[in-house]
Amino acid sequence: MGEVRRTTTATPAAVWEVLANGWYYPAWVVGAARVRAVSSNWPAAGALLHHSVGAWPVLVNDRTESLRCEPERELVLLASVWPIGRAPVHLVLAPTTDGGCEIVMGEDVTEGPARLVPGPVRQVLFAPRNGETLRRLAYLAERRSA
Template sequence: MAVVNVLVQRRPEQVWDVLADGSSYAEWVVGTREIRAVDDGWPALGTRIHYTVGLGPVTLNGSTTVRHVEPGRQLGLEADAQPIGSARIAIDLLDWGDDTVVVLDEHPLRGPGYRLHNTLSDAVLLLRGRPMVHNLARLVERRHPREGASGAGGR
Protein backbone atom coordinates (compact mmCIF):
# COMPACT_ATOMS: atom_id res chain seq x y z
CA MET A 1 0.00 0.00 0.00
CA ALA A 2 1.35 3.42 -0.93
CA VAL A 3 0.00 6.50 0.83
CA VAL A 4 1.18 9.99 -0.09
CA ASN A 5 -0.15 13.42 0.71
CA VAL A 6 0.32 17.03 -0.27
CA LEU A 7 -0.84 20.39 1.05
CA VAL A 8 -2.69 22.25 -1.70
CA GLN A 9 -3.01 25.97 -1.10
CA ARG A 10 -6.63 26.02 -2.19
CA ARG A 11 -10.01 25.08 -0.72
CA PRO A 12 -11.34 21.48 -1.03
CA GLU A 13 -14.03 22.57 -3.51
CA GLN A 14 -11.28 23.90 -5.82
CA VAL A 15 -9.41 20.58 -5.62
CA TRP A 16 -12.67 18.74 -6.26
CA ASP A 17 -13.26 20.91 -9.33
CA VAL A 18 -10.12 19.41 -10.90
CA LEU A 19 -10.91 15.85 -9.76
CA ALA A 20 -14.39 16.23 -11.29
CA ASP A 21 -12.84 17.11 -14.67
CA GLY A 22 -12.08 13.68 -16.12
CA SER A 23 -10.33 15.20 -19.12
CA SER A 24 -7.68 16.71 -16.81
CA TYR A 25 -6.34 13.39 -15.51
CA ALA A 26 -3.61 13.15 -18.18
CA GLU A 27 -2.25 16.44 -16.80
CA TRP A 28 -1.55 15.06 -13.33
CA VAL A 29 -1.74 11.24 -13.30
CA VAL A 30 1.77 9.91 -13.87
CA GLY A 31 2.02 7.54 -16.84
CA THR A 32 -1.18 8.68 -18.57
CA ARG A 33 -0.48 9.40 -22.24
CA GLU A 34 -3.98 10.44 -23.31
CA ILE A 35 -7.58 10.48 -22.21
CA ARG A 36 -9.59 8.66 -24.88
CA ALA A 37 -13.07 9.24 -23.42
CA VAL A 38 -14.83 10.34 -20.23
CA ASP A 39 -18.31 9.06 -19.39
CA ASP A 40 -21.03 11.67 -19.03
CA GLY A 41 -21.63 12.46 -15.37
CA TRP A 42 -18.04 11.82 -14.21
CA PRO A 43 -17.37 11.34 -11.27
CA ALA A 44 -20.76 9.75 -10.51
CA LEU A 45 -20.74 6.21 -9.16
CA GLY A 46 -19.95 3.72 -11.94
CA THR A 47 -18.72 6.28 -14.49
CA ARG A 48 -15.39 5.73 -16.24
CA ILE A 49 -12.41 7.44 -17.78
CA HIS A 50 -10.83 5.56 -20.72
CA TYR A 51 -7.15 6.29 -21.34
CA THR A 52 -3.82 5.12 -22.67
CA VAL A 53 -0.93 4.64 -20.22
CA GLY A 54 2.66 4.07 -21.12
CA LEU A 55 6.26 3.78 -20.12
CA GLY A 56 8.71 4.38 -22.93
CA PRO A 57 7.45 2.69 -26.10
CA VAL A 58 5.10 0.33 -24.19
CA THR A 59 1.46 1.43 -23.99
CA LEU A 60 -1.75 -0.09 -22.63
CA ASN A 61 -5.35 0.98 -22.86
CA GLY A 62 -7.12 1.15 -19.54
CA SER A 63 -10.10 2.55 -17.73
CA THR A 64 -10.79 3.90 -14.28
CA THR A 65 -14.19 3.37 -12.66
CA VAL A 66 -15.68 5.40 -9.80
CA ARG A 67 -16.44 2.91 -6.99
CA HIS A 68 -17.10 5.41 -4.17
CA VAL A 69 -17.84 9.11 -4.19
CA GLU A 70 -18.58 11.75 -1.58
CA PRO A 71 -18.51 14.96 -3.64
CA GLY A 72 -15.99 17.44 -2.33
CA ARG A 73 -14.49 14.94 0.12
CA GLN A 74 -13.67 11.47 -1.21
CA LEU A 75 -13.18 9.69 -4.49
CA GLY A 76 -12.65 5.93 -4.65
CA LEU A 77 -11.44 4.60 -7.99
CA GLU A 78 -10.55 1.27 -9.55
CA ALA A 79 -7.90 1.68 -12.25
CA ASP A 80 -7.82 -1.28 -14.62
CA ALA A 81 -4.95 -1.80 -17.09
CA GLN A 82 -4.88 -5.38 -18.32
CA PRO A 83 -2.87 -7.57 -18.35
CA ILE A 84 -1.30 -5.96 -15.26
CA GLY A 85 -4.51 -5.95 -13.23
CA SER A 86 -6.32 -3.27 -11.30
CA ALA A 87 -5.59 -0.99 -8.38
CA ARG A 88 -7.72 0.71 -5.75
CA ILE A 89 -7.09 4.43 -5.51
CA ALA A 90 -8.62 6.43 -2.67
CA ILE A 91 -8.37 10.21 -2.75
CA ASP A 92 -9.36 12.05 0.43
CA LEU A 93 -9.64 15.82 0.70
CA LEU A 94 -9.10 17.17 4.21
CA ASP A 95 -10.12 20.74 4.97
CA TRP A 96 -6.98 22.39 6.37
CA GLY A 97 -7.79 26.01 7.20
CA ASP A 98 -7.65 27.90 3.90
CA ASP A 99 -5.93 24.90 2.29
CA THR A 100 -6.55 21.21 1.58
CA VAL A 101 -4.54 18.14 2.47
CA VAL A 102 -4.90 15.62 -0.36
CA VAL A 103 -4.27 12.03 0.74
CA LEU A 104 -3.79 9.49 -2.05
CA ASP A 105 -3.82 5.80 -1.11
CA GLU A 106 -3.09 3.33 -3.92
CA HIS A 107 -2.65 -0.43 -3.83
CA PRO A 108 -3.05 -3.42 -6.16
CA LEU A 109 -6.51 -4.97 -6.10
CA ARG A 110 -6.77 -7.73 -8.75
CA GLY A 111 -4.64 -9.64 -11.22
CA PRO A 112 -0.87 -10.19 -11.42
CA GLY A 113 -0.16 -6.81 -9.83
CA TYR A 114 -2.05 -7.96 -6.75
CA ARG A 115 -0.57 -11.46 -6.67
CA LEU A 116 2.99 -10.13 -7.03
CA HIS A 117 2.49 -7.25 -4.58
CA ASN A 118 5.49 -6.73 -2.28
CA THR A 119 7.62 -4.04 -0.65
CA LEU A 120 9.36 -3.24 -3.93
CA SER A 121 6.06 -2.68 -5.76
CA ASP A 122 4.98 -0.40 -2.89
CA ALA A 123 8.17 1.61 -3.42
CA VAL A 124 7.34 1.95 -7.13
CA LEU A 125 3.83 3.13 -6.24
CA LEU A 126 5.34 5.73 -3.90
CA LEU A 127 7.69 6.92 -6.66
CA ARG A 128 4.61 7.36 -8.87
CA GLY A 129 2.33 8.77 -6.15
CA ARG A 130 4.54 11.59 -4.93
CA PRO A 131 4.84 13.39 -8.27
CA MET A 132 1.18 12.65 -8.95
CA VAL A 133 -0.11 14.56 -5.89
CA HIS A 134 2.34 17.39 -6.58
CA ASN A 135 1.14 17.55 -10.20
CA LEU A 136 -2.44 17.70 -8.91
CA ALA A 137 -1.55 20.52 -6.50
CA ARG A 138 0.11 22.55 -9.25
CA LEU A 139 -2.85 22.05 -11.59
CA VAL A 140 -5.37 23.10 -8.93
CA GLU A 141 -3.32 26.17 -8.02
CA ARG A 142 -2.90 27.12 -11.68
CA ARG A 143 -6.62 26.75 -12.42
CA HIS A 144 -7.66 28.64 -9.30
CA PRO A 145 -5.23 31.54 -8.82
CA ARG A 146 -5.11 33.00 -5.34
CA GLU A 147 -4.51 36.71 -5.01
CA GLY A 148 -0.84 37.27 -4.10
CA ALA A 149 0.06 33.55 -3.87
CA SER A 150 2.55 31.63 -5.98
CA GLY A 151 3.15 27.90 -6.25
CA ALA A 152 1.94 24.93 -4.25
CA GLY A 153 2.75 24.51 -0.60
CA GLY A 154 4.61 21.67 1.04
CA ARG A 155 7.44 21.40 -1.47
Protein backbone atom coordinates (compact mmCIF):
# COMPACT_ATOMS: atom_id res chain seq x y z
CA MET A 1 0.00 0.00 0.00
CA GLY A 2 1.51 3.31 -1.09
CA GLU A 3 1.37 6.22 1.31
CA VAL A 4 1.22 9.97 0.98
CA ARG A 5 1.72 12.40 3.85
CA ARG A 6 0.81 15.98 4.59
CA THR A 7 1.52 18.11 7.63
CA THR A 8 -1.07 20.73 8.51
CA THR A 9 -1.43 23.47 11.08
CA ALA A 10 -4.91 22.11 11.85
CA THR A 11 -5.28 20.01 14.96
CA PRO A 12 -6.23 16.33 14.73
CA ALA A 13 -9.65 17.37 16.11
CA ALA A 14 -10.18 19.84 13.25
CA VAL A 15 -9.15 17.27 10.63
CA TRP A 16 -11.43 14.73 12.28
CA GLU A 17 -14.38 17.15 12.09
CA VAL A 18 -14.01 17.14 8.29
CA LEU A 19 -13.62 13.35 8.09
CA ALA A 20 -16.56 12.78 10.43
CA ASN A 21 -18.95 14.82 8.29
CA GLY A 22 -19.80 12.54 5.37
CA TRP A 23 -21.37 15.41 3.45
CA TYR A 24 -17.89 16.96 3.08
CA TYR A 25 -16.61 13.87 1.23
CA PRO A 26 -16.71 15.35 -2.31
CA ALA A 27 -14.97 18.51 -1.06
CA TRP A 28 -11.80 16.63 -0.15
CA VAL A 29 -11.86 13.34 -2.11
CA VAL A 30 -10.58 13.79 -5.65
CA GLY A 31 -13.05 12.22 -8.10
CA ALA A 32 -16.07 12.27 -5.79
CA ALA A 33 -18.76 14.39 -7.40
CA ARG A 34 -21.61 14.29 -4.90
CA VAL A 35 -22.94 12.55 -1.81
CA ARG A 36 -26.38 11.00 -2.07
CA ALA A 37 -26.82 9.71 1.50
CA VAL A 38 -24.82 9.28 4.71
CA SER A 39 -25.52 6.78 7.49
CA SER A 40 -26.56 8.56 10.68
CA ASN A 41 -23.70 6.86 12.56
CA TRP A 42 -20.96 7.94 10.08
CA PRO A 43 -17.99 7.35 10.43
CA ALA A 44 -18.51 4.42 12.86
CA ALA A 45 -17.47 1.00 11.59
CA GLY A 46 -20.14 -0.37 9.27
CA ALA A 47 -21.54 3.05 8.35
CA LEU A 48 -22.09 3.78 4.64
CA LEU A 49 -21.61 6.86 2.55
CA HIS A 50 -23.45 6.72 -0.80
CA HIS A 51 -21.67 8.85 -3.39
CA SER A 52 -21.17 9.39 -7.09
CA VAL A 53 -17.83 9.65 -8.87
CA GLY A 54 -16.94 11.19 -12.20
CA ALA A 55 -18.20 14.28 -13.92
CA TRP A 56 -21.59 15.02 -15.38
CA PRO A 57 -22.95 13.47 -17.55
CA VAL A 58 -20.81 10.40 -16.78
CA LEU A 59 -21.43 9.67 -13.11
CA VAL A 60 -21.18 6.30 -11.39
CA ASN A 61 -23.19 5.78 -8.20
CA ASP A 62 -21.38 3.78 -5.55
CA ARG A 63 -20.62 3.72 -1.84
CA THR A 64 -17.84 3.87 0.70
CA GLU A 65 -17.98 1.85 3.90
CA SER A 66 -16.24 2.67 7.16
CA LEU A 67 -14.28 -0.38 8.30
CA ARG A 68 -12.57 1.06 11.40
CA CYS A 69 -12.90 4.32 13.26
CA GLU A 70 -10.80 5.73 16.12
CA PRO A 71 -11.88 9.37 16.50
CA GLU A 72 -9.10 11.90 15.95
CA ARG A 73 -6.62 9.06 15.22
CA GLU A 74 -7.59 6.63 12.45
CA LEU A 75 -10.20 5.99 9.80
CA VAL A 76 -10.20 2.98 7.48
CA LEU A 77 -12.61 3.08 4.56
CA LEU A 78 -13.49 0.64 1.80
CA ALA A 79 -13.92 2.87 -1.24
CA SER A 80 -15.75 1.53 -4.28
CA VAL A 81 -15.98 2.52 -7.89
CA TRP A 82 -17.53 -0.64 -9.25
CA PRO A 83 -16.89 -2.19 -11.76
CA ILE A 84 -13.35 -0.71 -11.66
CA GLY A 85 -12.57 -1.98 -8.18
CA ARG A 86 -12.55 -1.53 -4.43
CA ALA A 87 -9.74 -0.14 -2.34
CA PRO A 88 -9.17 0.11 1.40
CA VAL A 89 -8.14 3.64 2.32
CA HIS A 90 -6.24 4.05 5.58
CA LEU A 91 -6.10 7.55 7.12
CA VAL A 92 -3.98 8.19 10.22
CA LEU A 93 -3.79 11.47 12.13
CA ALA A 94 -0.73 12.10 14.31
CA PRO A 95 -0.31 15.25 16.41
CA THR A 96 2.80 17.32 15.75
CA THR A 97 4.83 19.15 18.38
CA ASP A 98 3.57 22.54 17.15
CA GLY A 99 -0.11 21.68 17.69
CA GLY A 100 -0.92 20.66 14.12
CA CYS A 101 -0.98 17.17 12.75
CA GLU A 102 0.44 14.88 10.13
CA ILE A 103 -2.08 13.09 7.93
CA VAL A 104 -0.97 9.80 6.39
CA MET A 105 -3.08 8.19 3.66
CA GLY A 106 -2.53 4.72 2.23
CA GLU A 107 -4.59 3.14 -0.53
CA ASP A 108 -4.39 0.17 -2.86
CA VAL A 109 -6.91 -1.75 -4.94
CA THR A 110 -7.83 -5.16 -3.52
CA GLU A 111 -10.78 -6.14 -5.74
CA GLY A 112 -11.83 -5.74 -9.33
CA PRO A 113 -10.19 -5.34 -12.73
CA ALA A 114 -7.89 -2.56 -11.49
CA ARG A 115 -5.94 -5.30 -9.65
CA LEU A 116 -4.59 -6.33 -13.06
CA VAL A 117 -2.51 -3.15 -13.15
CA PRO A 118 0.88 -3.89 -11.52
CA GLY A 119 1.19 -2.57 -7.95
CA PRO A 120 4.04 -0.11 -8.63
CA VAL A 121 2.09 1.36 -11.56
CA ARG A 122 -1.04 1.71 -9.40
CA GLN A 123 0.97 3.57 -6.78
CA VAL A 124 2.42 5.96 -9.36
CA LEU A 125 -1.14 6.68 -10.50
CA PHE A 126 -2.56 7.02 -6.95
CA ALA A 127 0.17 9.24 -5.48
CA PRO A 128 -0.74 12.55 -7.21
CA ARG A 129 -4.47 12.01 -6.66
CA ASN A 130 -4.00 11.14 -2.99
CA GLY A 131 -1.61 14.05 -2.50
CA GLU A 132 -4.28 16.41 -3.80
CA THR A 133 -6.88 14.70 -1.60
CA LEU A 134 -4.76 15.39 1.50
CA ARG A 135 -4.14 18.96 0.38
CA ARG A 136 -7.90 19.54 0.17
CA LEU A 137 -8.51 17.83 3.51
CA ALA A 138 -5.84 19.96 5.19
CA TYR A 139 -7.23 23.18 3.69
CA LEU A 140 -10.74 22.40 4.91
CA ALA A 141 -9.48 21.57 8.40
CA GLU A 142 -7.30 24.70 8.53
CA ARG A 143 -10.33 26.85 7.63
CA ARG A 144 -12.27 25.21 10.45
CA SER A 145 -9.40 25.99 12.84
CA ALA A 146 -9.09 29.64 11.77
